[in-house]
Amino acid sequence: MPKIEISAQSCKDFTGDALVIPIFSGRERHRLPLAVSKVARQVMDEGDFKADFLEIAPLHHPNGVKDCRWMLLVGLGDEEKITLNKIRKAAGAATRFCLKKGWKAIGFLAPSTSNFEHDEVQESVLEGALLGDYDFSTYRSKPDVKRAERIEVFTNGDDTRKARRRQAVIEIGVAANHLVRDLVNTPAADLYPEAFAAKAKALAAGNGVAVDVLSPEELERDGFRALLAVGKGSSRAPRVVKLEYTPAEKPKKHIVLVGKGLCFDSGGLSIKDAANMETMKCDMAGAAIVLATLIACSKAGIPAKVTGICGLVENMPGCSAYKPGDILRSRSGKTIEVLNTDAEGRLVLADLLHWASEMGADHVIDLATLTGACTVALGDGVSAVLGTDQRLIERMLDAGARVGEHLWQLPLVEEYRENLKSTTADIKNITSNRQAGVITAALFLKEFAGGASWAHVDLSSVWATAEKDYRTPGGTGEGPRWLLEWIAG
Ligand code: BES
Ligand code: ZN
Ligand code: ZN
Numbered sequence: 001m002p003k004i005e006i007s008a009q010s011c012k013d014f015t016g017d018a019l020v021i022p023i024f025s026g027r028e029r030h031r032l033p034l035a036v037s038k039v040a041r042q043v044m045d046e047g048d049f050k051a052d053f054l055e056i057a058p059l060h061h062p063n064g065v066k067d068c069r070w071m072l073l074v075g076l077g078d079e080e081k082i083t084l085n086k087i088r089k090a091a092g093a094a095t096r097f098c099l100k101k102g103w104k105a106i107g108f109l110a111p112s113t114s115n116f117e118h119d120e121v122q123e124s125v126l127e128g129a130l131l132g133d134y135d136f137s138t139y140r141s142k143p144d145v146k147r148a149e150r151i152e153v154f155t156n157g158d159d160t161r162k163a164r165r166r167q168a169v170i171e172i173g174v175a176a177n178h179l180v181r182d183l184v185n186t187p188a189a190d191l192y193p194e195a196f197a198a199k200a201k202a203l204a205a206g207n208g209v210a211v212d213v214l215s216p217e218e219l220e221r222d223g224f225r226a227l228l229a230v231g232k233g234s235s236r237a238p239r240v241v242k243l244e245y246t247p248a249e250k251p252k253k254h255i256v257l258v259g260k261g262l263c264f265d266s267g268g269l270s271i272k273d274a275a276n277m278e279t280m281k282c283d284m285a286g287a288a289i290v291l292a293t294l295i296a297c298s299k300a301g302i303p304a305k306v307t308g309i310c311g312l313v314e315n316m317p318g319c320s321a322y323k324p325g326d327i328l329r330s331r332s333g334k335t336i337e338v339l340n341t342d343a344e345g346r347l348v349l350a351d352l353l354h355w356a357s358e359m360g361a362d363h364v365i366d367l368a369t370l371t372g373a374c375t376v377a378l379g380d381g382v383s384a385v386l387g388t389d390q391r392l393i394e395r396m397l398d399a400g401a402r403v404g405e406h407l408w409q410l411p412l413v414e415e416y417r418e419n420l421k422s423t424t425a426d427i428k429n430i431t432s433n434r435q436a437g438v439i440t441a442a443l444f445l446k447e448f449a450g451g452a453s454w455a456h457v458d459l460s461s462v463w464a465t466a467e468k469d470y471r472t473p474g475g476t477g478e479g480p481r482w483l484l485e486w487i488a489g
Contacts, residue, residue, distance in 0.1 A: 016105030053077030085404030091128030092470020184475030233321025260368035261287025268341030289479030357450030373437025387455030
């Protein structure tokens, strides 16, 4: 994390590389502090900058700012349509612009608007700036890391106390987001099941989270046969990691988070084509989110008990690989006919959800990059939610909306269960047509979730092919921030 300051002083006294001034389109430029209004008005009057949402104009050595070489105007668009998430995104996009220039000491003026409380605006600027302050530099031979060293948020004289109190929680959420990006971006050659488990062990232990790693032998003993089958074609054997956060006082509720951790998904013998395999190191995003959320819950000291289980497996077409036509006896005893080895996530989750159902929790939520169909339906900016508890789902959707991570409910249409009927086993792992892939995958999982309050998240928004606002290409890190918001709320 960079050095952070939320300051009530005037932004004209900022000393650093660049001062970011968010501006509403239209007449709002007249409300800017005197120090910056003249130069901003000039570029707008001349028509060079309209303050459209996310539009950026860098100005060199502008009048009004003494010890800062650059001023960056960033558009917020129409004030009537402003949201806290737009403020986050504008601050994040400005940060990304600065980092690419090598500017590391960045000041931000919190925009003045009556649509939100001052502290909400200040917090959104800080959060957006920090979310954008990410660089996956581990594998670059050049050592320059494009990260900020100092971030200052200027409040134009408004009270800073509330935002300062929230700063720690904001940092916890951003750190969790960045951890998920790091894990998702790490190549599968370096983050295979055993390596992920070791990493989880180290991170959990350092952050007050209890951790237990189940070895392949223990998984065999405990009947995780569907999960183990998926891993058979790889030289890297599966692991299951159980994480546990218990609050100091008596917990108000117990939540189990289940993560799909396919460290690599080649498709197995039903192998993917080259284009579809390119990004499949991201297939462990669910497990990464579970790990990062547990750590965040512990750091924030939230009053709920949270258990996390991560199913870490590699799906490869090696000579011992499981095969289309195989029938697996899952941990629950239900038998599964495998017709496509690329529908492997649901096999891993079948065993994990059955285990989770024995834990007597109030809610079970699984997080999984389960279907390509989800990206077809919703794109890479929205994840799908389905489940058996409408109240739970609504609270999840609300939490997502509050933190600016988009979740959308799809219906769990019971009559589609027909399509999963097998002639030789209790259920088959694919349907014979291409309809409603997200829903039929969720219906498959439901068979193993027991009667508990359960929701499934199909994670189509964890990987971005291009840079967008505060999101960097590759892992987006979405997940822990809305989960933390929901669990803490
Ligand atoms: N991991 C994939 C789903 C996926 C695809 C996630 C693209 C993110 C981006 C999953 O294991 C898979 O391959 N699903 C199959 C299911 C099908 C065989 C029923 C799919 O979506 O094609
Ligand atoms: Zn697959
Ligand atoms: Zn997969």
